[in-house]
Amino acid sequence: MAPVLILRETDSTNLEARRRAEEGEFGPLWIAAKHQTAGRARRGRGWDLDTGNLAQTLLLKLDKTPFEASQLTFVAALAVYDLVARYVPPSLLSIKWPNDVLLDGKKVSGILLESGSAPEGGLWLAVGIGVNLQAAPTGTERPATCIADHLGTGHIFAPTIEEAGQALADIFDHWLVLWQTQGFDGVRQAWVSRTPGLFGPCIARLPNETLEGTANGIEPDGSLRLKLADGSVRIISAGDVFFGENG
Numbered sequence: 001m002a003p004v005l006i007l008r009e010t011d012s013t014n015l016e017a018r019r020r021a022e023e024g025e026f027g028p029l030w031i032a033a034k035h036q037t038a039g040r041a042r043r044g045r046g047w048d049l050d051t052g053n054l055a056q057t058l059l060l061k062l063d064k065t066p067f068e069a070s071q072l073t074f075v076a077a078l079a080v081y082d083l084v085a086r087y088v089p090p091s092l093l094s095i096k097w098p099n100d101v102l103l104d105g106k107k108v109s110g111i112l113l114e115s116g117s118a119p120e121g122g123l124w125l126a127v128g129i130g131v132n133l134q135a136a137p138t139g140t141e142r143p144a145t146c147i148a149d150h151l152g153t154g155h156i157f158a159p160t161i162e163e164a165g166q167a168l169a170d171i172f173d174h175w176l177v178l179w180q181t182q183g184f185d186g187v188r189q190a191w192v193s194r195t196p197g198l199f200g201p202c203i204a205r206l207p208n209e210t211l212e213g214t215a216n217g218i219e220p221d222g223s224l225r226l227k228l229a230d231g232s233v234r235i236i237s238a239g240d241v242f243f244g245e246n247g
Contacts, residue, residue, distance in 0.1 A: 001173045002028035002058060004165050011038040013057035014114055017126035021116060026061035026124050032165045052134030053146070054164045058127040058172065061118055067221075069115055069125050071184050072176075073099045074191045074222055076111045076127055079172035081194055083131065084108055086167065087159060088150040095195045097215075097224050097241050106145040108132050129168065133158045188222060197243030202226055205240040215243060 010016045010033045017031055036055045062069050077099040084103060085093055092104045099111040112128040132146035148158035159167070179187050192198065202215035204226055211234060216225040224236040 004030040007033045009035045014128040017057045017059040021124035027059035032056040054131040063122040075175045080109045089152045106143040203242045
């Protein structure tokens with residue numbers, strides 16, 4: 001299992017992982033920060049984490065194609081789901097395609113994968129994960145929440161950065177080993193079991209268009225199947241997806 005390095009402050013744990021990779025360091029190593037000043041989410045959006053929340057990135061090297069490596073977004077979603085489930089009633093948790101972990105219908109985390117070519121072949125990969133432990137950010141595009149607001153029986157406080165960071169590393173390692181030894185199908189099945197809405201009304205906001213139809217499950221590679229009103233099926237590999245709502 002990769003060790004966890006906790007920094008007092010950095011601009012972004014993903015940027016720190018990138019700098020290390022560009023200097024020839026490929027881990028595996030988890031890089032966490034008690035405070036980050038320039039956290040980023042998908043599509044260049046900011047992801048501000050208040051002090052007390054978890055910002056952590058796994059740096060590792062893979063002998064995989066970029067497409068195969070992208071499957072780790074599902075691994076990351078499972079790891080976050082299982083982490084949060086340790087502290088809140090699991091009935092409040094779900095995953096929204098592909099990697100948004102929702103707590104009581106609101107975002108509790110952010111996941112961002114970045115990669116580059118390693119000099120001797122393969123890829124370096126930065127799996128960035130932010131989890132709202134103590135506080136929910138405000139002014140976000142989608143409503144957000146935190147673990148502290150939904151603690152289950154037996155928990156008085158949300159986990160510390162140190163506790164959550166080590167737990168996340170342990171859980172992620174379980175799913176990573178499954179992916180490495182058995183392929184994507186086992187990860188896919190576990191992910192589907194935690195993802196309601198895969199066969200209901202769906203809106204997909206893509207870079208150049210917005211599609212409305214009915215979600216029809218996912219492809220073997222994790223892409224979303226969206227059935228349109230004319231009966232045709234579009235395969236969605238990236239975009240903002242909203243189930244059972246008007247987006």
